[in-house]
Amino acid sequence: MKKLSLRELQLVTLDILKYFDKVCAKNNIQYSLGGGTLIGAVRNSGFIPWDDDIDVYMHRDQYEKFVKIWNNEKHDQYELSLAEDIHGMISGEMTKIFDKNTTLIDTKGRKSGIFIDIFIWDGVPNEPDVIYKVMKKHRRLKLRFSSCRKRWYKAKDNTLIKSMFAKLSNYLFNKMMLNLKRFQDKYPIDKTEYIGLVLSDYGGWKKSYMPKKYFDSVVYLDFEDSKFPVMNGYHEHLTMYYGDYMKLPPENEQKPQHTIEAYVLD
Template sequence: MNLNAEVICDFKVSTLRKKVWQAQLDMVKIFIDICDKYKLKYFAAGGTLIGAIRHNGFIPWDDDIDLMMPRKDYEKFIKVAKEELKKEPYFLQHYSTERDYPNGHAQIRNSNTTCFIKESYSDLKKGKNCGIFIDIFPYDVLFDNYRKRQKYCRKIKLFKALSLWRVYTPKSLLRKVIMHLYFFFHSLQKTILKVDNLSKNIPNKEKYNMVALASFMPGYEKNVWAKEWFDQTLYHQFEDIQIAIPLYYDEVLKKEYGDYMTIPEHKGGAIHGQCYFNCDIPYEKFKDLTKKEFDELFLENQL
């Protein structure tokens, strides 16, 4: 990848952003190698899928990679990746590899780099991996009926919220009270596991024809698709690699984003919020920062 700063779609792409992209692409290549080795199905998702179709690579103002896998393939990936990613500097981040990891999906991290969001200070102090990452989401079968699906997702959403409140203390007094009462009787690790089990174990799931990112965004109908849209795979250019996309990518993206081919007037922003990236310094080098020093990192609008 050419690391020189340039303007793409009227947006200035900095050298640092390109270095972040390169670090992420390196992890995508490793991920694809593992999937090819074990014959696992995966697809580009979210902004990564838009980027592939609209830009043949990253959306110029994007700063992450989103991949998704059918639950069966995802579970096998988690199992084999624990061995495949033992070589430094890469790390599989999942609730089975890092204690108190509350997310309903996995991440691959580069431990020789740094990626902080505002909530990362507590993770840093607890010794959690805060390297640059890519996201890997499982998608699960859910009920075809909207009301039944929403009712079931409310359960997942509740336990997911409780897990996040436990790890990242909420500001709301009511949420704090609810969280402390709940965890007086329950463990965090079992609550995280409950999100996973609810997401992948709906009753009689072989009868249903809808799939969703249930463990990541439960109840979000934009992330509910027809199962058949992911039956077949195409390959599409993404920067200097070929990446798997669903045959019905147009239907998938229109359901999630509407008119995804139109370049938005407002460019920038990400689901993670403001981030601090450093491609040259491992996150562990920041472990002695005070909260004030940590917050000051975000004053540098690097990307």
């Protein structure tokens, strides 16, 4: 295996993004660069120099269209890990696309391929208390499920304890998905005027919902050697979420946040 520098890691994630972008462009699927990647596009025309991942945003309906198309095609180098899969790396939270020819060790000691993250925006009401209530319930179920799944995976095969944790994990996962489905049915994204990161941003819930008009369409900005779509209201979104996002963070925060080591396989 070859150990990668931060810049080499960035270029691997950029290749994943380009592949993802081709699938979306070919099938008329809308998405936007998100999070630190979006800041990088606006402020740096590329990666924030110390950033070690790529984030993209998708509306729920566009995301479901993407998953259906992805699953009907062959992808030799890349693999999708779904938020709605009980065995997904971050079940109930976000979807990832992995490069199967790489290995990454994150700050929690987990091993995977190098990846990009897909954050899913659901339709929400313009009622903060309602949003917080459903996000709090989802987070509680997600934490319980994750704890049970960890014990399920660690238990010895063909033992009673493994069977028990498997059943409990499935019960909690199905309950979590059912609660989400009920919420999504009540606030379908094509009918709401607001969208939120219901699955993934409990800690920043007050900032992680916004008028859907911020993401009604996309514009294209330079990012490294290509152009990628960003939501039309990127300035309003970034200002709401980060404040003065053009200002650099303190020097002691200018370092990778997610990765310890990354490798390309032989």
